[in-house]
Amino acid sequence: MAQPxxxxxxxxxxxxxxxxxxxxxxxxxxxxxxxxxxxxxxxRDGSGSASAAPAEDVVAEIRAAGGSAVSHVGDVADHAQARALVRLAVETYGQLDILVNNAGILRDRMVFSMTEDEWDSVIRVHLKGHFNTTRFAAAHWRERSKAAGGPVHGRIVNTSSESFLAGSAGQPNYAAAKGGIVGLTTSTALALGKYGVTANAICPRARTRMTEDVFASIPAQQGGQDAADGRLDALAPEHVAPLVGYLASPAAARVNGQLLVVHGGMVAIAERPRIAAKFDTAKDVFSFQELDDLLTPYYAQRPPEETFAAPEVLGLKHD
Known part of the structure; x- marks a missing residue:
């Protein structure tokens, strides 16, 4: 039986x-x-010298399991290196079909203390890195579609974050980049749909070196992957990977421009923001007093968990 x-x-x-x-x-x-x-x-802040070892180790794992893989040691936030990455896929295997954008760094700081470099570096790696690879993959699929005279199989899975959905006080750079990735994803979905290409974003929750501080207070459930019964930690990255596999497959042809939250055996589909309330002026233009009379009582009776800046957004608070 053929694999998906x-x-x-x-x-x-x-x-x-x-x-x-x-x-x-x-x-x-x-x-x-x-x-x-x-x-x-x-x-995890992007410091230190580049090394081929992490990528080559994963390639070795894939090959040991009978799969095919090659490594690329490069900075996707560099336009030329992102182009070379897509070219490597085409030259090695004949074409590119799936792009999963996951590369990122952290440089956390409160907004009143953040430096320009801490802002620029995170935006560069996350948001520009996603754009760079998407730009060259999109050009490849557009050319293939024109040559074929119809749609091709193209899948983009981008990595956003709940930091964008619910806010993260110490991560204004990261939250902004992850929000930008959602905008990039939906724009790409609209632009490439006619070529057979889908673009979706996930907000994964997983225990990695990027999130070791965030989830330090949450114990590994069932003792992690080394538990006697072999069950995974609820925050193991392996809980996220199956959704990426599905979104990359032909089965997900109708899933496009979506934002999905995933962790620990759970997938939540986030909808576009909806209008919660609407107010019309009784005159030609709102006055300050009229806005005060309408909006102040509205927000006074609205519970804080219904605002964007709250950890309870989507009911996914984890403590």
Whole structure:
């Protein structure tokens, strides 16, 4: 029986560790040929010298399991290196079918203390990195579609975050980048749908080196992957990877422009923001007093958990 992704080629960025590694292994298990991209810097803030070891280790895992993979050590936030990454997939396997954007760094700081470099570096790696790879993958699929005279199989899975959905006080750069990724995703979905390409974003919750501080207070359930019964930690990246595999497959052809929250055996589909209330002026233009009379009572009776800046958004508060 054919595997869901048999014969398809996937790029997974930031695939040397954590979520990216789990996603690359899952796509390979489902039959895809993998380009494992990772810059290999040891610091989660993007510090340290680049290393081929993380990407090559994952390639070795995939090959040991009978799959096909090659590594790419490069910075996806660099336009030329992102172009080379897509070219590597095409030159190695003939075409690109799946792009999973996962690469990222953290430089957390409260907004009143954040430096320009801390802002720029996170926006660069997350948001520009997603754009760069998407730009060259999109051009590849557009050319293929024109040559074929119809739609092709193209899948983009972007990585956003609940930091964008509910706010994160110490991560204004990260939250902004993740919000921008959702905007990039929906724009891409609209632009590429006619070529057979879908673009979706996920908000994963997983225990990795990127989130070790965030989830430090949440104990590993069932003792993690080494538990006697073999059950996974509820925050293991392996809980996220199956959704990525599904979104990358032909089965998800009608899933486009979506935002999905995923962790611990749960998938939640987020809807577009809806209008919660609407007020019309009794005159030609609102006055201050009229707005005060309408909006102040409205917000006075609205519970705080219904605002965007609350951890209870989507009912996913974890403590």
């Amino acid at each position: 992704l048999e014969g398809l080629t996937a790029i997974v960025t930031g695939a040397g560790r954590g979520l990216g590694r789990a996603e690359a292994l899952e796509l390979a298990r489902l039959g895809a040929q993998i380009i494992v991209n990772d810059y290999g810097q040891p610091g």
